[in-house]
Amino acid sequence: MKKDLIIIGAGPAGMAAGYFAKKKNLSFSIIESTADIGGNCRTLSMGDFKFDTGAHRFHDKNKMSTKIVKSLLKEDLKKVVVPSKIHWKNKTVDFPLQLPSIVKAIPFFVLFKIAFENFIKIFKLNYIANNFKEYAYDRYGKTLSELFLINYTEKLWGVDTENLSISITGNRLKHLNYLSILKSFFSFGRKNEKHIEGSFLYPKNGFGSIFDAIFNKIGKENIILKSPVNKIELMQNGCYKVFTKTGLEMDCDKIISTLPINIFMNILKPSPPIKLIRQANNINFRSLRLSVLFLNKKHFSNYASVYFPEKKYPFTRIYEPKNRSSFLAPKDKTCIVVEVPCDSSDDIFNMNESRFNDQIKKIMIKNFLINEKEIIDQVAYSMHYAYPQLLVDDSHIEEILSFVKSIKGIEVLGRSANFQYLHTHELLYSAEKCLQRCGFS
Ligand SMILES: Cc1cc2nc3c(=O)[nH]c(=O)nc-3n(C[C@H](O)[C@H](O)[C@H](O)COP(=O)(O)OP(=O)(O)OC[C@H]3O[C@@H](n4cnc5c(N)ncnc54)[C@H](O)[C@@H]3O)c2cc1C
Structure with missing residues (x-):
């Protein structure tokens, strides 16, 4: 019919x-x-654990969409206020970038350079960026961009940021620039709750x-x-x-x-x-390979996601489902999802599951992110068509x-x-x- x-x-x-x-x-x-x-956007189950295929959250940005999701999930849709962080040189930096945490993490002479670069930008009126690199430099200055944004973005999207369209920001950096960083200095510890990274809607049983x-x-x-x-x-x-x-x-x-x-x-x-x-x-579409580690400890971190801009890590982000909803892991255990962006032709996407998991595990242990004894189990998951390469x-x-x-x-x-x-x-x-x-x- x-x-x-x-x-x-x-x-x-x-x-x-x-x-x-x-x-x-x-x-x-x-x-x-x-x-x-x-x-x-699947939530997978393994024993008592549940995890999403990549760090997902529901963005409360469209009234109609939010209304529909609220009507579908009712009280199972929760407002979650959990910050995300950047892991950089074994330090934890606030995400979105906040001045107090930058000051703590970065040497004084680099801070001076960042301040100078952002000061001279005041005189650059009506500047129009043509690509992501220019856009990032314009918003944060060269040094700050190179430290936290450029490497990260190139790992995620797989090409030089000069070739990347500004639309890859997906408006995430819209309200973030050197002024918002400066403002954070005077917020006396109050976080930028309005930014999607810190406060979002999330279903009790996974995205x-x-x-x-x-x-x-x-x-x-x-x-x-x-x-x-x-x-x-x-x-x-x-x-x-x-x-x-x-x-x-x-x-x-x-x-x-x-x-x-x-x-x-x-x-x-x-x-x-x-x-x-x-x-x-x-x-080209970027693919994503996930390595999911189940750990015999209460928490890996207190954050929704941890971002890894440094090139030495093949992954860009680790997310901990339990920090979005306590229903996703047993009380005394946790699991983390390590996101490795790649092309579907890359070795890392095609190697067998145990070799891939082993590589991720070794890097995590070597950098003191976990210790071997904590690992209960580890699985991998592959996603084609994760990101359109814009x-x-x-x-x-x-x-x-x-x-x-x-x-x-x-x-x-x-x-x-x-x-x-x-x-x-x-x-x-x-x-x-x-x-x-x-x-x-
Ligand atoms: C790591 C990561 C994090 C993300 N975080 C968020 C977030 O926090 N919030 C958010 O809102 N979004 C997030 N997204 C984006 C979100 O996942 C996508 O917007 C969404 O999955 C796109 O949905 P889609 O239906 O367009 O495509 P897909 O999810 O790719 O679905 C396409 C479907 O088509 C099917 N299909 C393919 N070929 C065929 C065929 N020949 N015949 C029949 N069926 C076929 C596939 O199997 C699949 O089920 C994230 C994405 C990733 C990768």
């Missing part, structure tokens, strides 16, 4: 689209390639429970798992047929694709212009997306589908708009 709508992918974007499709009483199916919903709640609303009869979509064909009657590797063929009027844009361009029939397919095949030169992406926009009856939605650094609150909000553009008001 022909559906009103087929949604491809059951990650946050697909589930958000499904939420509105259900609300609008449409006949629809979500088709997902793996055995689970949630995409890159993935947002999508489990949406799953319950949608109903399992509308979700088809373990069925990778491998062809989307426009039929002569103007409808679409969606094919899966498992042999399913489904007809529909409209499609919302949350597939990575490069995959989408390759399975669309009739095929897009060859030039655009080639361009799509050349775009480069300064993005004209080819614009070309691809404007082609996609011109296709009648198909909308693309999602972080990898739109090739944008999007977060779940933005996906929830955009999902409704997407359905409206499909004509389902």
